[in-house]
Amino acid sequence: MDLLAQMLGGFAVALQPVNIGAALLGALVGTATGVLPGLGVLGAMAILMPITVHFSAVTGLIMLAGIYYGAMYGGSTTAILLRIPGEGGSIVTTIDGYEFARKGRAGAALMICAVGSFIAGTISIIGLSLFTTVLADVALRFSSPEFCLLALLGGLTLVRITGNDPARNMLMLLIGMALATIGVDAVGGDTRFTFDTNTLALGFDLVPITLGLYGLSELFHVVASNNGFPRADRVRLRDMIPTRVEWSRAWPAIVRGSGIGFLIGLLPGPGSLTATFASYGVEKAIARKYRDEFGRGAVEGFAGPEAANNAVATSALVPVLALGIPFTPNVALMLGALIVQGIQPGPLLLSQHPDVVWGLLASMYIGNIALLALNLPLVGIWVRLLRVPQYALIGFIFAISFIGVYTMRSSYWDLCVLVGFGAVGAILRQIGFDLAPLVLGIVIGPIFEKSLRETLFLSGGDLSIFVTRPISGTLSALCVVAVLGPAIIAMVRRNAIRAKHA
Amino acid sequence: MRSIAGIAFASFALANSCAFAADEPFPTKPVTLTVNYGAGGGSDAIARALGRALEKPLKQPVTIENVAGGAGTRGVTAVVTAVADGYQIGVATNSPMTIAVHSVKGLSWGDPGTYDILGGIGIVYNALCIQADSPLQKLDDVVNYARQNPGKLKVASIAGGINHYTWDAFAKKANINIRFVPYSGDADGVASFLGKNTELVALTWPGLKAQVEVGKARPLAVFGPERMATNPNVPTFKELGYDVVTTSDYVVYAPKGIPEARRSVLIEAIKQAVSDPDFRLVLVAQNIQVKFTDGEEMTRQFTEVFRGTAPSAQAGK
Numbered sequence: 001m002d003l004l005a006q007m008l009g010g011f012a013v014a015l016q017p018v019n020i021g022a023a024l025l026g027a028l029v030g031t032a033t034g035v036l037p038g039l040g041v042l043g044a045m046a047i048l049m050p051i052t053v054h055f056s057a058v059t060g061l062i063m064l065a066g067i068y069y070g071a072m073y074g075g076s077t078t079a080i081l082l083r084i085p086g087e088g089g090s091i092v093t094t095i096d097g098y099e100f101a102r103k104g105r106a107g108a109a110l111m112i113c114a115v116g117s118f119i120a121g122t123i124s125i126i127g128l129s130l131f132t133t134v135l136a137d138v139a140l141r142f143s144s145p146e147f148c149l150l151a152l153l154g155g156l157t158l159v160r161i162t163g164n165d166p167a168r169n170m171l172m173l174l175i176g177m178a179l180a181t182i183g184v185d186a187v188g189g190d191t192r193f194t195f196d197t198n199t200l201a202l203g204f205d206l207v208p209i210t211l212g213l214y215g216l217s218e219l220f221h222v223v224a225s226n227n228g229f230p231r232a233d234r235v236r237l238r239d240m241i242p243t244r245v246e247w248s249r250a251w252p253a254i255v256r257g258s259g260i261g262f263l264i265g266l267l268p269g270p271g272s273l274t275a276t277f278a279s280y281g282v283e284k285a286i287a288r289k290y291r292d293e294f295g296r297g298a299v300e301g302f303a304g305p306e307a308a309n310n311a312v313a314t315s316a317l318v319p320v321l322a323l324g325i326p327f328t329p330n331v332a333l334m335l336g337a338l339i340v341q342g343i344q345p346g347p348l349l350l351s352q353h354p355d356v357v358w359g360l361l362a363s364m365y366i367g368n369i370a371l372l373a374l375n376l377p378l379v380g381i382w383v384r385l386l387r388v389p390q391y392a393l394i395g396f397i398f399a400i401s402f403i404g405v406y407t408m409r410s411s412y413w414d415l416c417v418l419v420g421f422g423a424v425g426a427i428l429r430q431i432g433f434d435l436a437p438l439v440l441g442i443v444i445g446p447i448f449e450k451s452l453r454e455t456l457f458l459s460g461g462d463l464s465i466f467v468t469r470p471i472s473g474t475l476s477a478l479c480v481v482a483v484l485g486p487a488i489i490a491m492v493r494r495n496a497i498r499a500k501h502a
Numbered sequence: 503m504r505s506i507a508g509i510a511f512a513s514f515a516l517a518n519s520c521a522f523a524a525d526e527p528f529p530t531k532p533v534t535l536t537v538n539y540g541a542g543g544g545s546d547a548i549a550r551a552l553g554r555a556l557e558k559p560l561k562q563p564v565t566i567e568n569v570a571g572g573a574g575t576r577g578v579t580a581v582v583t584a585v586a587d588g589y590q591i592g593v594a595t596n597s598p599m600t601i602a603v604h605s606v607k608g609l610s611w612g613d614p615g616t617y618d619i620l621g622g623i624g625i626v627y628n629a630l631c632i633q634a635d636s637p638l639q640k641l642d643d644v645v646n647y648a649r650q651n652p653g654k655l656k657v658a659s660i661a662g663g664i665n666h667y668t669w670d671a672f673a674k675k676a677n678i679n680i681r682f683v684p685y686s687g688d689a690d691g692v693a694s695f696l697g698k699n700t701e702l703v704a705l706t707w708p709g710l711k712a713q714v715e716v717g718k719a720r721p722l723a724v725f726g727p728e729r730m731a732t733n734p735n736v737p738t739f740k741e742l743g744y745d746v747v748t749t750s751d752y753v754v755y756a757p758k759g760i761p762e763a764r765r766s767v768l769i770e771a772i773k774q775a776v777s778d779p780d781f782r783l784v785l786v787a788q789n790i791q792v793k794f795t796d797g798e799e800m801t802r803q804f805t806e807v808f809r810g811t812a813p814s815a816q817a818g819k
Contacts, residue, residue: 050541187686198606202571323696325689336547339788409570
């Protein structure tokens with residue numbers, strides 16, 4: 001009853017015209033940054049942040065949160081239509097989403113993503129409203145040893161789920177992890193492999209790498225070959241609406257993806273990337289009937305990850321609202337909006353400023369509905385994007401990518417990384433390497449190293465800490481299964497076949 | 503854009519440099535306040551609040567410029583290399599000036615004598631807290647336990663920065679061996695402590711205060727020069743017999759060589775800004791002790807830490 005009263009109080013705040021306006025503006029800006037490759041959510045939030053000073057704290061927070069979760073809606077658009085991920089969380093969508101679009105179902109794919117994002121957003125906001133305090137305590141049980149094993153498990157599973165050759169994937173993963181060691185080391189603050197240059201000390205940022213490997217290399221590929229992007233000669237309503245079979249395959253994946261994303265979002269680290277890969281892995285592992293379709297346009301292959309991506313954005317707010325600890329820069333920026341107003345974020349935020357917290361939560365329900373209403377009509381417009389002459393489209397994407405990457409840190413080095421990795425990506429693709437493990441290596445490398453070193457500092461160099469804690473023990477066991485499991489299954493099958501023949 | 507404006511501005515300033523006189527009105531155009539981190543962080547919030555508070559006494563708009571990067575050093579470079587006419591000032595913490603300065607290559611400035619600190623505006627204390635349910639009550643209990651059980655207690659903190667420097671100084675004075683577990687930021691360190699992975703946590707007070715208020719962490723002492731006005735029951739390390747005083751400070755600084763008359767106008771404005779209630783609100787929300795400290799005193803403190811964290815000093819340990 002108490003909860004209901006608080007929720008109603010929240011809606012009273014969120015339904016004030018200025019706050020509805022803030023949610024809509026945020027959602028709109030968020031969608032735009034999500035759609036345009038290279039323009040980061042963080043950048044958009046930082047640009048709008050000074051404006052929030054002129055409004056009340058809750059209005060500012062609602063606007064920034066709108067940008068944050070709005071971007072998750074838009075991120076899939078270019079991934080599906082052009083095979084260019086708008087941000088890290090859309091990389092997985094380029095696999096099956098793009099293939100699905102090539103079958104002439106681009107509109108249906110976008111619609112599934114929009115509805116999936118809505119469902120995931122709603123599920124996770126309900127989770128956030130009901131269980132914030134409990135979940136925060138669960139999240140605290142995960143510490144350095146667990147993060148280290150999670151990163152290891154993620155790497156071990158990924159090398160099996162994408163592409164065809166685990167050995168090649170492992171090589172890419174390790175190269176990615178090695179590249180991530182360049183720059184300032186997160187534990188000791190020492191600079192490594194920088195040859196005494198400040199440029200290399202900046203390290204490799206994920207955005208230019210992702211955009212280079214996927215975006216530019218795709219453009220190079222399109223220019224070099226004569227195939228081009230998928231064309232949409234006629235845009236018919238029939239092609240926009242998913243069929244009944246597509247729906248019935250999509251929604252269970254959306255629900256599973258929401259759950260996976262919600263749980264992963266509670267932990268520090270680049271949640272959207274890990275959650276989308278995890279969701280893809282789960283969908284591929286449990287698929288029976290349509291298993292062969294993965295990599296060739298399986299609905300589950302993009303519906304699940306897109307839902308996971310949205311759920312992460314919402315559950316990442318749990319540690320902030322319950323403990324006052326921001327695990328990602330995006331969320332830290334939202335805290336900044338509170339600090340500017342003289343509100344102290346922390347575990348007492350909920351009891352001292354219930355209007356802010358519940359107003360934000362209520363505004364997210366409204367924002368999600370607004371996003372669905374905004375994105376469904378946009379589907380038709382996006383699909384028509386494919387009718388733009390190819391030369392214009394390619395030039396535009398080039399320009400936007402360079403601007404987006406440069407605005408992040410105002411660094412020429414990042415532009416070099418963008419172009420360099422574009423070339424690397426094109427070559428790797430040509431010789432049949434999958435790119436996803438490389439990106440994941442760059443992402444999990446620092447987490448693995450940092451948490452491994454923190455763990456060893458904690459235990460004084462004793463490795464038994466990885467098996468003696470309940471959660472870390474379970475994760476260690478899962479890692480062993482991930483390595484030995486496939487070999488054992490293969491052996492059992494061989495024996496069964498032999499027994500049959502004997 | 504910036505560089506073109508800068509060149510035009512520099513030539514204008516050179517042509518007029520002989521016109522700086524004691525009784526000329528200052529400022530007659532907007533003043534730029536540079537902050538060395540991006541929009542949205544704690545430093546940015548402070549800069550924006552300071553800018554608004556400075557506008558009242560200066561009677562001119564104060565524009566905020568975010569120059570992020572290089573572990574906070576790029577913003578300092580932008581201020582230090584600007585024309586010393588008083589129209590460009592900056593706000594920063596001591597971290598880029600006393601710590602990052604040793605590791606970032608090719609800076610056009612170095613020790614605190616190479617720029618002009620106009621005054622300190624806020625002080626962040628470094629504190630040591632223990633798990634609320636720990637049987638060890640006072641700092642002396644912790645020290646005694648650590649002496650009898652070397653390497654058994656663990657403290658969550660951050661490596662390489664002011665926290666590490668402070669902790670080493672304390673551990674040496676107290677002659678104890680407590681395992682230093684380095685995390686990459688306040689959030690990670692506090693989360694690990696809350697998950698009961700370490701018994702102790704040594705971070706800045708703003709990162710810890712909220713956890714103290716909800717009873718998750720118990721403060722043992724602060725490394726400040728005196729007790730905090732907000733928490734007078736928390737002793738200082740100094741009064742407990744461990745003479746380690748380090749603080750993180752927000753200072754307002756400028757390039758060297760601003761005409762004395764203009765410099766005193768700016769210092770007077772900063773003093774007034776520090777007593778502005780709206781400004782205090784933003785700093786108090788981050789648990790920063792709001793206090794004006796004389797520029798010379800800040801320069802002395804910065805120089806001390808600058809020397810203490812220099813690689814040569816570290817290597818000599």
